[in-house]
Amino acid sequence: MLLRRVIGDALRARRQAQHRTLREVSTAANVSLGYLSEIERGQKEASSELLAAICEALGAALSEVLRDVSDTLALNEDLPPVLVPVGAPDPTSDSASSAADQSAAPVTAPAAAPAGTPAATPEPVPAGASASASSSTDAPQARLMRGKPKAKLSTDAKISVAVHHDGPLKTTLRATRGPADRERDVVYAA
Template sequence: MVLLRRVIGDALRARRQGQHRTLREVSTAANVSLGYLSEIERGQKEASSELLAAICEALGARLSEVLGEVSDTLLLAEEMENVLVPVEEKQHKVAREGDVSVSVRQESPLKATLHATRKPPQREVVYAA
């Protein structure tokens, strides 16, 4: 089963790390405890819509952008053969599309762990001569 909180956490972490920012910096800007933000990023806690909006604002992102990334990741995971159905044995699958990589580990017939990674956007550097 794909956990939405895990995919959201992966998207938030990728944004933060892409900006080379620490948990402390983002937690302070979003007015959320560092420990709670860490749990959200690891998919251990569900963020309320208000908290998610505050974290997105602290990251300089629109909520719709982050949720769009989450939606793209879920779509890619759903398209992987047999990811969302029970299986008899442990399996590990990886899919890539553009900047998104989704890894699914089937741990038991009804438990799968989805891990999504997204390449950070490349910054264009312009040098003046």
């Protein structure tokens, strides 16, 4: 994850939250519209003076924007890797990968529907439950794969999440609250 992209995302999020255009902010910050656009897309790295001018134009303190950037980077550092290492076995091969997938990631299941037909919604599977018992204590790893649609399932005592990938641009996320506990946590967002 590049720092300039995270900074650009933070600036764009603040600008869009204010329902302001690039032209309005670029005029207020005294920077060209194209250069501001490149900064927001993470293609150019802004100097500290320019970053301060953009933050002032957005009505935000530079420290607030940098705090948002720092929080995003901290969250990213805590996430497990998503991509499969180059030397790892191909997850699309039939016999070798099915046994490996069941033992390495017990909460991952492929969709059974053939291409072109609507897939049934996968039922959540409790974490740790699989067809073959696994002695592995590793956390399940997500894999980025091309080919057939895949469904990834993860459950907790309170909530189940199913992610269904239908290609690089279509992903469906379904979250279901478990029937065991109906207590609700109140979350406030600023």
